Amino acid sequence: MDAIAIISALSISLTGLSSWQFAADRSQLSTQRAAWLLSCLCVALGLLLEGVLVPDADWPNWLGTHLIFWGLVLQIWALTAFSSRAVPRYFWPLILAALALHFILLLGISEFEPNSLLFGIVTAVYFCALFSLIAVWYWWVEAELGSRWPTLFSILYACAALMFLARIVLQALHLPADSVWVDAVEMGLYILASTANIYGGFGFLLIVLRLKNRQLARQAQLDGLTGALNRRGLELLLQRLSSPSLANASLSVVMLDLDYFKQVNDRMGHAAGDEILIKLVAFLQQHLREADVVARYGGEEFCLILPQTTLADAAARVEQIRAGFAQLACLDEAPVYRCTFSAGVACRAQLNQEITEVLELADQLLYQAKQAGRNCVFTEQGRWQT
């Protein structure tokens, strides 16, 4: 058992260290990674103290149990920081109160005799609760990252929690310490709890890497200058909107292009042109709904996707934005300077109409708007006027 405890402690420390060391970007998620590493070290030291380093001494045994408690609390904290589910306000005070109670109970009932029945049951209840909470949060975090089913990580923690439950039942039944059942549960509990902690380190590392990948994938779909969706992001969005489940959803597409932008660049400089592009995207995002998408189609041309929007609503909204933008001081260094855009608006009218067809139509209407003198919005019915 001692050798197993040493191997477990070593493995837990090393997986904790790996999750700290190999998580992609050191500057990010550093608090959670530090918390996880500390938790692994606490659990590992706790396992060693629980009878290996100073066998038969009560205080190291007690200290070891408490270190494992704190290690598990840290794991919960690190996982909750990844989840969008808010922890109830009473959660952490409750955990602290429970651990304080455990401490008081130990001093009060047994003067460092941690094997008393009540103390054993309370300890098992706490461990059962902590392992269950880790299992639940593991599952929540992984579900938010796209896992459809509970992964092995959360299942292992849940199994360890069940073994603690079995220990509570056996203790309540007053089975003798040399009973086969007690032996089996103690062995199963030790193996499952240690494996959960070793394997949990890899799970944590995977969570950190998946979060990082998701962030990189998101960045790869954004335009570096304006923060709007880039062409690649737009194409992925169009693919999604063409999928069978969304193919019939009503939406409008707007193609929008700044007027005489070459002249702006030539007269005011490229940096001024960049500033206008940034201001335009900010203005669009400010005046559209959260569900609407602003994408940079290329150069000074933008594509807006407005879900659940009729042609009339879309055209009216874009016309309102056009009028507003034409009044906007879009260059800090030249407050009197004004810039305009032209737009073509099309709507997915028929069921199953290809989204690319709608986009092409909006592009043709944009061309008509340019031909009609610019600074206006065109639909299939011609120039839009409110």
Ligand SMILES: Nc1nc2c(ncn2[C@@H]2O[C@H](COP(=O)(O)OP(=O)(O)OP(=O)(O)O)[C@@H](O)[C@H]2O)c(=O)[nH]1
């Ligand atoms: N500053 C800046 N300019 C850009 C950027 N991307 C494209 N452009 C410029 O956008 C201008 C587009 O010019 P044109 O296609 O002739 O269009 P326009 O002058 O707006 O004329 P119309 O569209 O017909 O009204 C070019 O001068 C490009 O250099 C960018 O990221 N920053």
